[in-house]
Amino acid sequence: MSKHGRILVAMSGGIDSSLASVLLHEEGYEVIGMTMKTWDYASSGGTKKETGCCSLDSINDARNIAVSLGFPHYILDIRDEFGDYVIDHFTGEYLEGRTPNPCVLCNTHIKWDALLRRADRLDCEFIATGHYANIRHENDRYVISKGVDTLKDQSYVLWGVSQESLSRTKLPLGHLRKSEIREMAKERGFIELVTKSESYEICFVPDNDYRGFLKRRLPGLEAEVAGGNFVMEGTGKVLGKHQGYPFYTIGQRKGLGMAFGQPMFVTEIRKDTNEVVLGVDKDLLRDGMIVSKLNLQKYDHLAGPLETVTKVRYKDPGTPATISQSGDKIEVLFKEGVSAIAPGQAAVFYEGDDVVGGGWIMKSFRQSDTL
Secondary structure, eight states: OOSSOEEEEEOOSSHHHHHHHHHHHHHTOEEEEEEEEOOOGGGGOOOSOOOSTTSHHHHHHHHHHHHHHTOOEEEEEOHHHHIIIIIHHHHHHHHTTOOOOHHHHHIIIIIHHHHHHHHHHTTOSEEEOOOSEEEEEETTEEEEEEOSOTTTOOGGGGTTOOHHHHTTEEOTTTTSOHHHHHHHHHHTTOHHHHHSOOOOSOTTOTTSOHHHHHHHHSTTHHHHHTTOEEEETTTOOEEEEOSOGGGOOTTOOTTOSSOOSSOOEEEEEETTTTEEEEEOGGGGEEEEEEEEEEEESSSSSOSSOEEEEEESSTTOOOEEEEEEEETTEEEEEEEEEEEOOOTTSEEEEEETTEEEEEEEEEEEEOGGGGO
8 A cells, every 4th residue: 555645647758747756656655657648749740850748759758767666657648639729729819919828728728637537537636747836725725836946937837727626736846956856867767867858849839830830720821811011119100011910929029021120029919900010129018918817826816906926928037016806807017017928928926936826918008008
């Protein structure tokens, strides 16, 4: 009999999830490993060699860890539900002029639910992942907080996990640094994990060419949206023609296909008129935004304005802001301008190291324009 019961561990084949399974095994849990197949690389039409969490090599690497430690390993095929939900959302957001974040969506709406359903079938009380973050139970709430390794902290991508799911989740790496994980792998003889390269790409866009993916996914799109205007921020002056609004993102500078005599950035995407607004660096600054489709973690609702540090993208260090909730929306008023706030991305609110909650950015604005 195991000391702590049975736990299902999500294993991608990388060092983090592998060490999570190793540490839980050593702690006395009856570990069951599971690798999720989310995407069939061959159908993506990309040109690069298959890499990342869905590749055959990664599945085999995860299985080898399980075999070496004597616990079972399964492959969970979720390609159908992943494709219907995550990829349809991905393409749909670009068609709406927004910039999606499929990895957050997959974590919170696909992987956790799929793992918990299989955990129930396998009589596992808990699931675990290799994310660098922490969970604690406080005031009848399960709260995500930052991992101690600030460079690897992944709390941002976990804002959407429900309270019910958090109550059954273990994050064994949250109190460790990446350097410690590498050393632990060496000590246990898993040298190949230490030298294995890590993938940060979207699994179904392995060559990082989302424009090519959209064109393959939506035949005829390119011809349908081509020929819209680049227009100048503020003046509306037409600067030239572009390839179509879905092929641009807020903050983009390279790949505009024209020379302007100075660095120009995409500051706004207007789907209805097929216009892409360009401006200089300072034109990217906004100090307010509206966030919707909320998931709150630390509190079940916000009784009044709350002082937070708010992140608008994964690598964003965050900016002080006052947030106020109204129904399923939060108004965010930043203390200073934030560059390249992109509708469709996730906004995450922090109180100290704790995740208050998060949601999807619907629009940004300048507070001076609302006065």
